[in-house]
Each structure stands twice: as C-alpha cells, then as structure tokens.
Amino acid sequence: MTEPAEISSLTLNRLSLYLRCLRQLQDAGTTHVSSGQFAQHFELSASLMRKDLAHFGEFGIRGTGYRVDDLAARLTTLLGLDRIHNLAVVGMGSLGSALARYLSFNDKPFRIVAAFDVDGRKVGHKIGHLVIHHSRDIPEVIPQTEAQIAVLSVPASAAQQCYEDLTVSGIEAVLNFAPTQLKQHPAVRTKSVDFQINLEELAYFLSS
Amino acid sequence: MTEPAEISSLTLNRLSLYLRCLRQLQDAGTTHVSSGQFAQHFELSASLMRKDLAHFGEFGIRGTGYRVDDLAARLTTLLGLDRIHNLAVVGMGSLGSALARYLSFNDKPFRIVAAFDVDGRKVGHKIGHLVIHHSRDIPEVIPQTEAQIAVLSVPASAAQQCYEDLTVSGIEAVLNFAPTQLKQHPAVRTKSVDFQINLEELAYFLSS
DNA sequence: CTGCGCTTGTGACATCGTGCACAAGTCGGT
DNA sequence: ACCGACTTGTGCACGATGTCACAAGCGCAG
Numbered sequence: 001m002t003e004p005a006e007i008s009s010l011t012l013n014r015l016s017l018y019l020r021c022l023r024q025l026q027d028a029g030t031t032h033v034s035s036g037q038f039a040q041h042f043e044l045s046a047s048l049m050r051k052d053l054a055h056f057g058e059f060g061i062r063g064t065g066y067r068v069d070d071l072a073a074r075l076t077t078l079l080g081l082d083r084i085h086n087l088a089v090v091g092m093g094s095l096g097s098a099l100a101r102y103l104s105f106n107d108k109p110f111r112i113v114a115a116f117d118v119d120g121r122k123v124g125h126k127i128g129h130l131v132i133h134h135s136r137d138i139p140e141v142i143p144q145t146e147a148q149i150a151v152l153s154v155p156a157s158a159a160q161q162c163y164e165d166l167t168v169s170g171i172e173a174v175l176n177f178a179p180t181q182l183k184q185h186p187a188v189r190t191k192s193v194d195f196q197i198n199l200e201e202l203a204y205f206l207s208s
Numbered sequence: 209m210t211e212p213a214e215i216s217s218l219t220l221n222r223l224s225l226y227l228r229c230l231r232q233l234q235d236a237g238t239t240h241v242s243s244g245q246f247a248q249h250f251e252l253s254a255s256l257m258r259k260d261l262a263h264f265g266e267f268g269i270r271g272t273g274y275r276v277d278d279l280a281a282r283l284t285t286l287l288g289l290d291r292i293h294n295l296a297v298v299g300m301g302s303l304g305s306a307l308a309r310y311l312s313f314n315d316k317p318f319r320i321v322a323a324f325d326v327d328g329r330k331v332g333h334k335i336g337h338l339v340i341h342h343s344r345d346i347p348e349v350i351p352q353t354e355a356q357i358a359v360l361s362v363p364a365s366a367a368q369q370c371y372e373d374l375t376v377s378g379i380e381a382v383l384n385f386a387p388t389q390l391k392q393h394p395a396v397r398t399k400s401v402d403f404q405i406n407l408e409e410l411a412y413f414l415s416s
Numbered sequence: 417c418t419g420c421g422c423t424t425g426t427g428a429c430a431t432c433g434t435g436c437a438c439a440a441g442t443c444g445g446t
Numbered sequence: 447a448c449c450g451a452c453t454t455g456t457g458c459a460c461g462a463t464g465t466c467a468c469a470a471g472c473g474c475a476g
Contacts (some may be wrong), residue, residue, distance in 0.1 A: 009409060012409050012412055013402075013405050013406075013409060016404075016405040016408045016409065017389060017405065020387065020388070020389070021389060042389050043389065043391055043392065044389070079408055079411065079412050080411050080412050080414065081408060081411065085411045085414065093306075094302070094305060094306035094309050094310070095303075095306040095307075095310065097302060097306070098301075098302035098303040098305070098306045099303075099403070101302050102302070102303065108404075109411070110407065110411075148414050149407070149410055149411070149414070151407075172414055173410040173411075173413065173414060174410075175403070175406055175407055175410060177403075179228065180228070181225060181228070181229060181250050181251065181252070183251055184251065189410055189413050189414075191406050191409065191410060193401060193403045193406055194221075195307070195383070195385075195401045196224075196316075197221050197224040197225065198221075198383055198399050198401050199318065199357070199359075199383055200224045200287055200289060201217060201220050201221060201224065201399065202357055202381040202382075202383060202397055202399060203287065203288050203289065203293045203317070203318075203357070203381075204220055204287050204288050205381065205397050206288065206293065206356050206357070206380055206381060206397075207287075207288025207291060
C-alpha cells in the first residue's frame with residue numbers, strides 16, 4: 001500500500017507538521033512515542049495521525065508506539081526532504097529578501113540558486129554569494145540553473161507576468177506570495193501563501 | 209438569513225478573494241458582472257461563489273448579475289474591512305520588518321500600533337514613526353495600546369512564550385508566522401501562515 | 417401587459433475529510 | 447508458553463465541502 005492514489009494536501013501538510021514535532025522530540029531526547037502521547041503533547045488528533053501515516057504503509061509497533069528516529073527518517077524520505085531542492089526567488093523586495101535569508105540560513109533541504117528583481121539598482125548586487133538577475137532574464141537564466149521551484153514574492157501587479165515567464169522556463173512548481181489570484185498553468189504545481197487573506201479572516205471575527 | 213451559524217474559514221477566505229477580484233474589476237471600469245463571467249475570469253467556481261454569498265443574504269439581481277460597486281461595498285462591510293484594526297507586530301527580524309512595511313505602506317484597514325523585539329540593539333529604534341519595545345514588556349505595553357490583533361514573526365523557539373504573553377495581555381487574535389505548532393488559547397483566535405510547510409508540499413510532488 | 421432569455425438562489429446529491437471503536441498484533445512478566 | 451496490558455491499523459459512520467440542476471425572479475422587447 002505505497003502511493004496508489006494522489007495524497008491530499010491536508011494529509012501532506014500534516015505529515016510535514018508531524019515531522020517537525022518529531023524533531024522536537026528528538027531534541028528532547030525522546031526515543032519512543034505513542035500516537036496518543038504525541039497527539040496530546042502537540043494538540044493533534046491521534047487517530048488522524050495514524051490514518052495519515054496509513055496512506056504510506058505501517059510505521060509503528062503495536063503495543064509500543066513509534067520509534068521517533070525511525071518515523072522521522074521515514075517521513076523525511078517520504079516527503080522528499082532528504083534531497084536538495086533548488087529554488088529561484090523572484091522579487092527581492094523586503095519580503096523576498098526575508099525569505100531568501102531564512103532559506104539560506106539553515107540546513108534545510110532547500111537551496112537558492114537564482115534571484116531576480118526588476119529594480120535596476122538591485123540587479124548585479126549580491127544576496128549572500130548570489131547575483132541578482134533582472135526579471136526580464138528569467139526565461140534565459142532559469143534553464144541554466146537547476147531550479148525546480150520558484151518563490152514568487154513580487155507585487156500583485158507583476159505576479160501573473162512573472163508566473164508565466166517562470167512556467168515557460170521549465171519551472172516545475174511555484175510558491176506564490178503575491179496577494180492575487182493567479183491564472184494557473186496546469187503543468188506547474190502552484191500554491192499560494194496569502195497572509196492578507198488570513199489577516200482579514202481574523203479581522204472578521206473581531207468585527208462581529 | 210444573516211449570520212446564524214459560524215461561517216467556515218474556507219468560505220470566509222473566498223469572500224476576501226472575491227472582494228480582491230471585484231476591486232480589480234472596479235479598476236478596469238466594469239460595473240456589472242454575472243457569477244459566470246466572474247468565475248471564468250478569475251478561475252473560480254460560479255456556483256460556489258453564489259453559495260458563499262448566500263450565507264449572508266441576497267446580493268445579486270436575477271437575470272442581470274451583480275453590481276460590482278455594490279457587492280464590493282457590501283463585502284467590505286461584511287468582512288469588517290470598513291473599520292481600522294490595530295496590529296501589534298512581535299519580532300522585528302527581516303520577516304517582521306517586511307510585514308510591517310507592507311502593512312504600513314498602503315491604505316488597508318490595518319494599522320500597526322506597537323512593535324516588539326528581543327534584540328536590545330533594536331529596542332528604542334523606530335520603524336516608521338513607531339518605537340520598538342522589548343518583548344518582555346508585551347504584557348505592559350499592549351494594554352496601553354488598542355491592539356486587537358498580533359502578528360507573531362519570531363523564531364519558532366520563542367513563539368510559544370510570546371504567544372502566551374500576548375494572550376494574557378488581552379490580544380483577541382494572533383496571526384502566527386513561526387514554523388511551530390502553537391498550543392492555542394481557546395479565547396484567542398489563532399491562525400498560522402506556514403510557508404515552510406507549503407514549500408515542503410511542493411517538494412513532495414517533485415520527488416515522486 | 418405578456419413572453420422570453422438570462423441569472424440568481426437553493427435543494428439534492430456526490431465527494432472528501434475526520435472521529436470512533438474495535439480487531440489484530442506486540443511486548444513484558446510470570 | 448501463556449496471559450494481560452497496551453497500541454496500531456482500519457472499517458464504518460458522520461459531518462463538512464463542493465457540484466449540479468432547476469425553480470424563482472428580474473428586465474427588456476414588442
């Protein structure tokens with residue numbers, strides 16, 4: 001019972017979350033954990049966790065629970081986080097720079113291999129050891145890199161154009177931070193992180 | 209049929225999205241739109257839009273569609289975006305600064321009224337016209353402000369502590385950017401924007 | 417005033433996601 | 447070797463979410 005059908009986003013996102021929690025347990029020196037303990041500690045659902053894992057096989061030991069190291073390792077592999085993924089960051093405003101810094105800072109399986117901006121004053125400058133290219137050169141530069149995923153942190157007005165440039169450049173996935181509804185290309189897996197909408201949701205509940 | 213039951217997050221987030229799209233139409237000079245046209249233009253579902261709106265009453269004219277200005281205005285009111293909401297930003301790293309800049313930059317109904325950081329070198333400095341306070345003073349400073357919503361952009365290791373300081377200070381809602389699973393306070397509406405998890409989801413689909 | 421074309425609002429239905437409860441299975445003690 | 451305590455993995459039921467199709471309603475033309 002390995003990957004038969006497409007796994008849902010919800011399940012996948014929870015798996016990332018489980019892995020993160022497991023790392024916390026590792027740091028605390030915990031070696032074994034049951035789904036019940038785990039769920040209580042992190043305010044998650046035990047049965048849902050077991051069901052999420054069940055999509056990919058059997059990970060636990062009945063009567064005992066899960067070995068933290070083992071489960072963490074298997075989730076890491078399963079999510080593809082044991083390999084390096086190359087990123088291109090498009091839009092080096094304050095948000096793009098913050099994301100770039102965050103992603104360069106650590107030992108995570110993401111590596112920035114290209115950066116773009118429209119601002120002529122930024123082009124040519126370096127962010128870390130990486131030269132910033134002009135956004136108009138996306139179709140030329142991307143194929144020279146091994147970038148698979150693009151992080152789109154440009155103003156909403158420029159997002160669609162950049163998105164399309166990226167799709168024709170052979171980018172396989174895009175993580176969009178621009179507060180706009182992208183017309184998606186079917187061959188490119190696209191997700192949006194829209195903090196404005198989340199903020200507005202909170203505002204709603206205060207206004208009632 | 210005004211607000212009888214709790215509206216789901218999904219519906220609410222789509223309403224924000226509709227409003228955003230309507231503003232685009234306003235800028236383009238469009239005065240009337242049917243749900244079909246709207247859905248096709250923005251790649252959304254027409255029937256779902258109608259159902260989302262139906263939670264709050266009747267907004268359209270049968271046979272004609274929706275008046276763009278009218279619907280935008282009613283959604284604005286409905287979502288509470290016709291009032292100013294006061295924000296506190298906790299964590300003035302690169303991400304927090306980027307968010308603060310973004311939120312100060314425009315005419316949106318959010319206003320930053322307090323900023324915090326643990327870094328002694330930042331405390332006392334100004335971001336715009338706002339003094340940065342030390343994070344340890346959250347319980348003292350927040351009640352003096354009218355802050356209702358907190359934006360939490362601190363490292364994961366500090367997030368839980370800051371969150372709890374905020375909850376005891378009378379904050380009503382928290383938008384968390386730290387990549388960690390918060391133990392939530394029931395009286396405080398809390399949402400997380402976790403770009404790391406979204407990135408990992410994209411990575412998964414590339415690895416298969 | 418009447419009829420026609422169009423669009424909304426909505427009930428019925430299908431699909432998806434989650435909680436519950438228990439059979440299957442494992443470990444340690446005796 | 448067996449028993450009992452415990453936990454996983456899973457079938458089932460329920461609730462939430464989205465799609466479809468159509469009746470109700472509106473405006474315009476004649």
